[in-house]
Amino acid sequence: MAESDGLITIGVLARASGLTASALRFYDDCGLLVPARVDPLTGYRYYTEVQQERAALIRRLRAIEVPLESISDILSGDVERAERLLDEHVDELQRRARAAADLAAKIKRTLAVGSMDDRVALPAALLAEAFEQVRNAAADNREIPVLAGILLEVRANSLTLTATDRYRLSTRTVVSRDRQGSDWSVVIDAGDLAPIIGWLRRLDEIVAAPTDQGLLLVGEDAERYCPLIDEPFPDCRAVLSGLAPVRTRVLTARLPLLTLLENSSPTVRFEIENAGLTVSDSSNRHHLPATVTGSDIDLFFEVTTLLPAIHTALGPDLMLDIAAADHPVVLRSATDGDLTTLAMPTWHPADR
Structure with missing residues (x-):
């Protein structure tokens, strides 16, 4: 059988379509692109010129990871069904891409938290509750900026939160699940906590760490920064002990x-x-x-x-x-x- 008979060899089709010969043999075996003729003596596969277009379409569909069973349906000749299947496949690709991006972000956060020398892991809902309880004692005005904040102190196996406006003082201790590094303390702005409290209530665990950008809170789905107030906090321990x-x-x-x-x-x-x-x-x-x-x-x-x-x-x-x-x-x-x-x-x- 020769190409002059209107048929082309598998090698010619491979070069014309961008598929390898082994891929064409695979698509033959699964019934997706069956040769027009197979020489009974040599086993050589021969294709028509028209099959070049089908082979090229198969290559393009495989390039966007369309499953073989869907390719057969898409190439069946029903244009409306083909368009619907392609739209569904693209939607699935987008869903997987979002899921991959979310997972990659979680991995990056895990790596970032793991590199922090000072950090503490806490029950997220309990931290939200503690923020809610203590922040009411923070000052509403900025006459003395630090009194509009909450002091967070990490010691031993716990985090202590304290706020005072000079007329009230609230302090709450939350036992940590895990703690790495040395003792640390920061003063965060109580006025920015409302959306963070809502976010914390949806999580199981939170990791907190001090950074130059603020108090970093890393959860399973995202991270948040609490702005810091860079001023000395009143010595509330002395008030309580006195x-x-x-x-x-x-x-x-x-x-x-x-x-x-x-x-x-x-x-x-x-x-x-x-x-x-x-x-x-x-x-x-x-x-x-x-x-x-x-x-x-x-x-x-x-x-x-x-x-x-x-x-x-x-x-x-x-x-x-x-x-x-x-x-x-x-x-x-x-x-x-x-x-x-x-x-x-x-x-x-x-x-x-």
């Missing part, structure tokens, strides 16, 4: 107290005695059941100071440790003992 001895302790239900404060005038009075706790403002007076140990005492609070501290406490009960009317009151939650909040009483309105 608290006067507790003279009065009050244990009361949190929700009724919270409801009262949400509907009170700006300043409220706490009358604490063995019979319980009485909360009053300029127009109302309410008695709340409470367990009181120690001395009777009267306190005045600005609602804007006290209410956020009670909002962030967890559990049904609230404990107040009181040293004196002009000392910070320590608020603790029975179900969340590692959260400590200090709220400063105010002067009696008549004394101003």
